[in-house]
Amino acid sequence: MTTESLLTKPGRAVRVAPSVLTGIGAFAAVGVYVLVSSVGLGLWTSLGPGPGLFPFAMGGVLVAMSAVWLIQELRQPSGKAEGIDRGVVIAVVVSLVLLASLMDLLGFQLSMFLFLLYHLKLRGRRTWVSSLIIALAGSVGAFYAFNYGLNVALPVSAFTPLNLIGL
Amino acid sequence: MDTLNELLGGFAAAMTWQNLLFAFLGCLLGTIIGVLPGIGPVAGVALLIPLTLNLDSTGAIIMLCAIFYGTAYGGTITSVLLNTPGEAASAITTIDGYAMTKLGKAGAALTIAAVGSFVGGTIATIGLVAAAKPLGELGLLVGPPEFFALMVVGISLLVALAGKSMVKAVISGALGLLIAMVGIDPVAGAPRFTFGMDRLLDGVSFVAVIVGVFGLSELLSYRKDSQAPAVHAPNLRSLLPTGREWRRSAPAMARGTGIGFGLGLIPGMTGSVSSLLAYGAEKKFSRHRNELGKGAIEGVAGPETANNAHANAALIPLFTLGIPASPTIAVLMGAFLQQGLTPGPTLFSEHSEIAWAIIASLFIGNLLLLLLNVPLVGLWTSILRVPSSILTALILLFMVIGAYTINFSVFDVFVMIGFGLLGLALRHLDIPLAPMVLTLVLGPLMERSLRESLEISQGDFGIFVNRPIAVVLIGLGLLIVFSPLLKLRKPKALNEDPET
Numbered sequence: 001m002t003t004e005s006l007l008t009k010p011g012r013a014v015r016v017a018p019s020v021l022t023g024i025g026a027f028a029a030v031g032v033y034v035l036v037s038s039v040g041l042g043l044w045t046s047l048g049p050g051p052g053l054f055p056f057a058m059g060g061v062l063v064a065m066s067a068v069w070l071i072q073e074l075r076q077p078s079g080k081a082e083g084i085d086r087g088v089v090i091a092v093v094v095s096l097v098l099l100a101s102l103m104d105l106l107g108f109q110l111s112m113f114l115f116l117l118y119h120l121k122l123r124g125r126r127t128w129v130s131s132l133i134i135a136l137a138g139s140v141g142a143f144y145a146f147n148y149g150l151n152v153a154l155p156v157s158a159f160t161p162l163n164l165i166g167l
Numbered sequence: 168m169d170t171l172n173e174l175l176g177g178f179a180a181a182m183t184w185q186n187l188l189f190a191f192l193g194c195l196l197g198t199i200i201g202v203l204p205g206i207g208p209v210a211g212v213a214l215l216i217p218l219t220l221n222l223d224s225t226g227a228i229i230m231l232c233a234i235f236y237g238t239a240y241g242g243t244i245t246s247v248l249l250n251t252p253g254e255a256a257s258a259i260t261t262i263d264g265y266a267m268t269k270l271g272k273a274g275a276a277l278t279i280a281a282v283g284s285f286v287g288g289t290i291a292t293i294g295l296v297a298a299a300k301p302l303g304e305l306g307l308l309v310g311p312p313e314f315f316a317l318m319v320v321g322i323s324l325l326v327a328l329a330g331k332s333m334v335k336a337v338i339s340g341a342l343g344l345l346i347a348m349v350g351i352d353p354v355a356g357a358p359r360f361t362f363g364m365d366r367l368l369d370g371v372s373f374v375a376v377i378v379g380v381f382g383l384s385e386l387l388s389y390r391k392d393s394q395a396p397a398v399h400a401p402n403l404r405s406l407l408p409t410g411r412e413w414r415r416s417a418p419a420m421a422r423g424t425g426i427g428f429g430l431g432l433i434p435g436m437t438g439s440v441s442s443l444l445a446y447g448a449e450k451k452f453s454r455h456r457n458e459l460g461k462g463a464i465e466g467v468a469g470p471e472t473a474n475n476a477h478a479n480a481a482l483i484p485l486f487t488l489g490i491p492a493s494p495t496i497a498v499l500m501g502a503f504l505q506q507g508l509t510p511g512p513t514l515f516s517e518h519s520e521i522a523w524a525i526i527a528s529l530f531i532g533n534l535l536l537l538l539l540n541v542p543l544v545g546l547w548t549s550i551l552r553v554p555s556s557i558l559t560a561l562i563l564l565f566m567v568i569g570a571y572t573i574n575f576s577v578f579d580v581f582v583m584i585g586f587g588l589l590g591l592a593l594r595h596l597d598i599p600l601a602p603m604v605l606t607l608v609l610g611p612l613m614e615r616s617l618r619e620s621l622e623i624s625q626g627d628f629g630i631f632v633n634r635p636i637a638v639v640l641i642g643l644g645l646l647i648v649f650s651p652l653l654k655l656r657k658p659k660a661l662n663e664d665p666e667t
Contacts, residue, residue, distance in 0.1 A: 023592065
């Protein structure tokens, strides 16, 4: 219980946090979508329960629980949640998306090298020497360790000139 | 005699140099995961599954089991030295463990914790040996309705114990089941929720989902945090406890073993519940209960023994009935399935040698951890001195490799990123993640047993009421969820438990 929720007078003009409302709405929407599409899958066949039965039940549970949660929030809004550091989320997610998009084209070694360099040098502000050593070990080193040590193949570049120099 | 022979056979298989190496590596990696505060056992085990992909199934499972109980050891080190639990089950150890560090007795605390863990883990494994055959045979008699009912109980317990709100726990469980349903329906063969993507016909990759929801979302929820505190490794001379400390620890270890073993058998209980209750037991029964909180050795010995007895006992329902008792075991079960092994009663009839080799390796692993843990304390603490930016970069590297190598496809890396964001949203909304992992693994099995039951009864739901075991179990499950009389509420200290 935070001071904020204690200060809110029960029953009168309670304010549910927008993020909580969005969450409840999203779960309810997923529930409705599942309910509708599982009817299309077939709830019951001549052989017994159909492929849609179990999802139908889960969709129902989601919708019902979202409703209960909304009622709980309206009666007594939950305390303010811990904030999220948007800078961290954006930096990590965007760099991961770029890495995943470029991995097949540039190969694991080059794309991972750049990814690690970004996180170590630009975000982490480590020295050039330690950044380069760790980035090399994590990209080229990991590639050879997985390929030859564990027999797990990591992707090589689809771009011929890079491929030819072993990347 | 039969059991003993098979166990000896298991030891012979586990003692090959490769399998010993896998057990050793697993213990090492598990301890590191336990030491690192940012990454818990659930994501840790999932992350390391790719390392074992190309090993033979015995070696792979030996390594993953070693990682699993290694995390239970590793979490203690930071609890004692830094007052920061490396994983949730060691949280309670911080009270007396850190107090002992301030009194200059860190070495004794760590040694007692390691010995207690060894005792608890070994006794629980003996329990597994004794229970394996009879329980496995009992398990063979269990039909689909009883199996379904048993899973209902496990999930109900976890829902009842997880988080502050049961509504949120149920949402989490339902989401896990829905994610598990993506792909071709196992009975009728119809594609479900694939959004027309061929990639999704086989379902979403379990490893990518777990690594995203547990691992990546944890990294995403970090904020610019403070500098890591200075760590000093205790010197070797101070590692040995005094005779008095040994004598005081023995009864605490005995109580801890009993509590951890008993609770480990119950699906839905996590290790944190055991260590918490063990601490409570010391407060009630210890002769030195007045010293608890001020650096009493019992406060380390009890919980740490319970924690490891729990971790090993939790393997009993997995091996004999195919029911994962906690989220980490659920991940382990996912790894079994990926290796083509179905944990449960059939494991002993179909893959008897593998099962016994794994059990034998549990004994070896517990011994290895005892040998590794104490003398290498200096090494473990030096890991904590690695700057967080380097650790973050390396953990991200492993996550990408882990997600990619499951199907050798970049698609799974995107799946991991997506589920990382979902996990972040769930954390922000205070929705517990544990029910989701459990239903994610159990979902397909649960649906199959439900549909098989209804096919047997030709669509009559009465089959769950007419069979005595099933009706008792389902009644128990409903009672757990709906009865406020039971007061099965989670202790407050567990609300911060990332495992639940």
